[in-house]
Amino acid sequence: MNDTDRKLGPTILQVEGISLAFGGVKALTNISFEVKEHEILAIIGPNGAGKSSMLNVINGVYHPNAGSITYKGNVRQQMKPHEAASQGIARTFQNIALFKGMSVLDNIMTGRTLKMNAGFLAQCLYIGSARNEEIEHRKKVEEIIDFLQIQSIRKTPVGRLPYGLQKRVELGRALAAEPELLLLDEPMAGMNIEEKEDMSRFILDVNDEFGTTIVLIEHDMGVVMDLSDRIVVLDYGKKIGDGTPTEIRNNKEVIDAYLGVSD
Amino acid sequence: MFYREAGQFKTSYKADQAMFPIFQDKIFVAIWLFIGFVVVPMLANEYMFRAIFIPVIIMALAAIGLNLLVGYCGQVSLGSGAFMAVGAYAAYNFMIRVPELNPLICFLLGGLSATAVGVIFGIPSLRIKGFYLAVATLALQFFTDWTFSRIDWFTNYTPSGSIAVRPVEMLGVVFDSPMKKYFLCLVFLVIFTIIGTNIVRGRIGRAWMATRDMDVAAEIIGIRPVFAKLSAFAVSSFFIGVAGALWAFVHLGSWEPLAFDINLSFSILFMVIIGGLGSIVGGMLGAAFITLLPLFLNQLPVWLGINISTAMISHLEFMIFGALIIFFLAVEPLGLARIWQITKEKLRLWPFPH
Known part of the structure; x- marks a missing residue:
C-alpha cells in the first residue's frame, strides 16, 4: 500500500498548535498535523507520548489549553463529544469501551x-x-x-x-455511525497474528469501500508501516516526525527516540 | 425441548424484533394474561384481592418504574416513596381543585407532576454517581415528607393531615369493589408494562443502557448524558407517580404522609434488586416476592399448626425475611429474573441434557 495508487482528497482535519496539560504535566506541546480525506494516518510513539490524548482532543473528550482544530472547514478551539459525533467523527478505545x-x-x-x-x-x-x-x-x-x-x-x-x-x-x-473520520486507538493491541491480519483487512476494507478517513494508533511497527499512508511520530508530547513510512523509517530523530538509538 | 427457538425461522427483521420473538414466550404471556384476567377473578376472595393482588400489582408498576432508572440507566435512587407521594398528592389536589377533571386524567397529571419533580431532582445525577447520588435522592424523600405533612394546602387543610377519598370513577364505572379495583390496577400494569418494554428496546432504552455501561463511550457516540439521565428520571418518575396515585386512591383509600416514607422507598429498591436489575419481568417478580413473603411467613405457623404468639410470629417474620434476602442475594445476585432466564436456558435442552 502506498499513497501513489490511491486518490487522496483535500484536508479534512487539521490540528494546529495543540497543547494540553494536566496540572503541571504537559501531555501535548504545540502539535500540528493534518489529515487528508481518504487517508490512513498512523500516530506512533513510546508509551506516554500523548497519542491517546491527541485522539481525545480531536473528538472532544479533552479540551486543549491552546491551539485550534479545523474539521471540514470549521475552525474550533475545542470539540464537544456529541458535536464531533454528529459531524461524523467516530472512534474506538484502547481499553474496550463496549456496553457490556x-x-x-x-x-x-x-x-x-x-x-x-x-x-x-x-x-x-x-x-x-x-x-x-x-x-x-x-x-x-x-x-x-x-x-x-x-x-x-x-x-x-x-x-x-x-x-x-x-x-x-x-x-x-x-x-x-457511518463516520467520515474514524479514530482507532490501538485496534490490534493484545491480538495474535491471525486476529491482527483480520483487523488489518477490515481497516483497509473500510478505507477502501466506504472511503473513510482513518487515524490510528498502533504499536506494531509492521502493521503501521504496511497500513498507513502517512505516520506522525510523537515523543513526550512533541511531534518529532511526520511523513510516509519510508521517510519515517529513515528519520534519524525518530529512530533515536522510538526505534532505539542508532550507533 | 419445550422452550427452544429451533425451527422458528424469521424472514423479516420485523418478525425478529417483535416483543416476544419466540413462540413459546407468546403462549406463556397469553397464559399469564389469562390467569390475571380470568382465573384470578374467578377464584380469589375479597381478602386476597385486598391483601395480595392489588398491592402486588401496584408495587410491580412502581418497581418497573424504578427499574427503568436504576436497572436500565444505572442511576441509584432512594426517592421512589417521594415520587409516589408526589403522584398521590398531586392527583388528589387536581381532583379536589378541578372537580370536572376525570380521575383518570388526574392520575396521569399526578404522574406528570412526579415527572417534573423527578427531572428537577435528577439534575444532581449529571455530576454525581452511585452511592452519592443515592444520598442526594434521599434528600427528596425527606423534602416530600416534610412538605406534605407541614404545608397544609396540599392536604386541603384537613385537621389530622390525613386524606380520605371516595372510590374513583372512571369511564362511567365506579371502582368500589375489590374486584373492580383489581381490574383497574391490572389494566394500568399491562399498559405500562407494554410502554416500558417498548421504551427499553428502542433508541431511548439503548441510550440509557449505554450510559449505564460506559458513559464516556456513550457520549462519543453522540448520546448526551443530560438527555439520557434526565429522560430516565422523567419516565421512571412518571411510572412511580402513577403507581403512587393508584396506591393512595385504589389501595389505601385514606392515607397520611407516613404512608410514603423512606421504608416504602427501600422496599421498592429491594424489589428491583431482588427481582433483577435491568429487567421488566424482574420488577414484577420482585414486587411479588417482597409483598408476599411476609404474608406467607405470617401464615406459615397457622398452616403448620404450630402454636406461637402473634408477637413472636411478627419477630420471626422479620428475621426470616432478612435472612432470606441475604441468602437470596448471595446465591443469585442478579435476581429472580436471572433465575427465570437460567430456567429458560435449561428448558431448551431438558429433558435431554445433550
Whole structure:
C-alpha cells in the first residue's frame, strides 16, 4: 500500500498548535498535523507520548489549553463529544469501551443513535415511525455485521465474547455511525497474528469501500508501516516526525527516540 | 425441548424484533394474561384481592418504574416513596381543585407532576454517581415528607393531615369493589408494562443502557448524558407517580404522609434488586416476592399448626425475611429474573441434557 495508487482528497482535519496539560504535566506541546480525506494516518510513539490524548482532543473528550482544530472547514478551539459525533467523527478505545450488558446487535444499533429521530410517543407505543426506523436501521446494522463476519454472535451479550471479537464489535459500533473520520486507538493491541491480519483487512476494507478517513494508533511497527499512508511520530508530547513510512523509517530523530538509538 | 427457538425461522427483521420473538414466550404471556384476567377473578376472595393482588400489582408498576432508572440507566435512587407521594398528592389536589377533571386524567397529571419533580431532582445525577447520588435522592424523600405533612394546602387543610377519598370513577364505572379495583390496577400494569418494554428496546432504552455501561463511550457516540439521565428520571418518575396515585386512591383509600416514607422507598429498591436489575419481568417478580413473603411467613405457623404468639410470629417474620434476602442475594445476585432466564436456558435442552 502506498499513497501513489490511491486518490487522496483535500484536508479534512487539521490540528494546529495543540497543547494540553494536566496540572503541571504537559501531555501535548504545540502539535500540528493534518489529515487528508481518504487517508490512513498512523500516530506512533513510546508509551506516554500523548497519542491517546491527541485522539481525545480531536473528538472532544479533552479540551486543549491552546491551539485550534479545523474539521471540514470549521475552525474550533475545542470539540464537544456529541458535536464531533454528529459531524461524523467516530472512534474506538484502547481499553474496550463496549456496553457490556447489551447484545452485539444492540451495541451496534447504539452506534446509529444520531441517525434515529422517532418521537418519544411513537417509541413508547412502538408504532409508525419508531418501528419503521428500528427495522430500517436494523438492515444497516446487519450489513455491518455481515461486513465484520460476526453474524453468529449477534444476540450474544458482549461481555461473554473473547477479546478479539469485542474489538471487532467495537469497530462495528463505530462504523454504524457511518463516520467520515474514524479514530482507532490501538485496534490490534493484545491480538495474535491471525486476529491482527483480520483487523488489518477490515481497516483497509473500510478505507477502501466506504472511503473513510482513518487515524490510528498502533504499536506494531509492521502493521503501521504496511497500513498507513502517512505516520506522525510523537515523543513526550512533541511531534518529532511526520511523513510516509519510508521517510519515517529513515528519520534519524525518530529512530533515536522510538526505534532505539542508532550507533 | 419445550422452550427452544429451533425451527422458528424469521424472514423479516420485523418478525425478529417483535416483543416476544419466540413462540413459546407468546403462549406463556397469553397464559399469564389469562390467569390475571380470568382465573384470578374467578377464584380469589375479597381478602386476597385486598391483601395480595392489588398491592402486588401496584408495587410491580412502581418497581418497573424504578427499574427503568436504576436497572436500565444505572442511576441509584432512594426517592421512589417521594415520587409516589408526589403522584398521590398531586392527583388528589387536581381532583379536589378541578372537580370536572376525570380521575383518570388526574392520575396521569399526578404522574406528570412526579415527572417534573423527578427531572428537577435528577439534575444532581449529571455530576454525581452511585452511592452519592443515592444520598442526594434521599434528600427528596425527606423534602416530600416534610412538605406534605407541614404545608397544609396540599392536604386541603384537613385537621389530622390525613386524606380520605371516595372510590374513583372512571369511564362511567365506579371502582368500589375489590374486584373492580383489581381490574383497574391490572389494566394500568399491562399498559405500562407494554410502554416500558417498548421504551427499553428502542433508541431511548439503548441510550440509557449505554450510559449505564460506559458513559464516556456513550457520549462519543453522540448520546448526551443530560438527555439520557434526565429522560430516565422523567419516565421512571412518571411510572412511580402513577403507581403512587393508584396506591393512595385504589389501595389505601385514606392515607397520611407516613404512608410514603423512606421504608416504602427501600422496599421498592429491594424489589428491583431482588427481582433483577435491568429487567421488566424482574420488577414484577420482585414486587411479588417482597409483598408476599411476609404474608406467607405470617401464615406459615397457622398452616403448620404450630402454636406461637402473634408477637413472636411478627419477630420471626422479620428475621426470616432478612435472612432470606441475604441468602437470596448471595446465591443469585442478579435476581429472580436471572433465575427465570437460567430456567429458560435449561428448558431448551431438558429433558435431554445433550
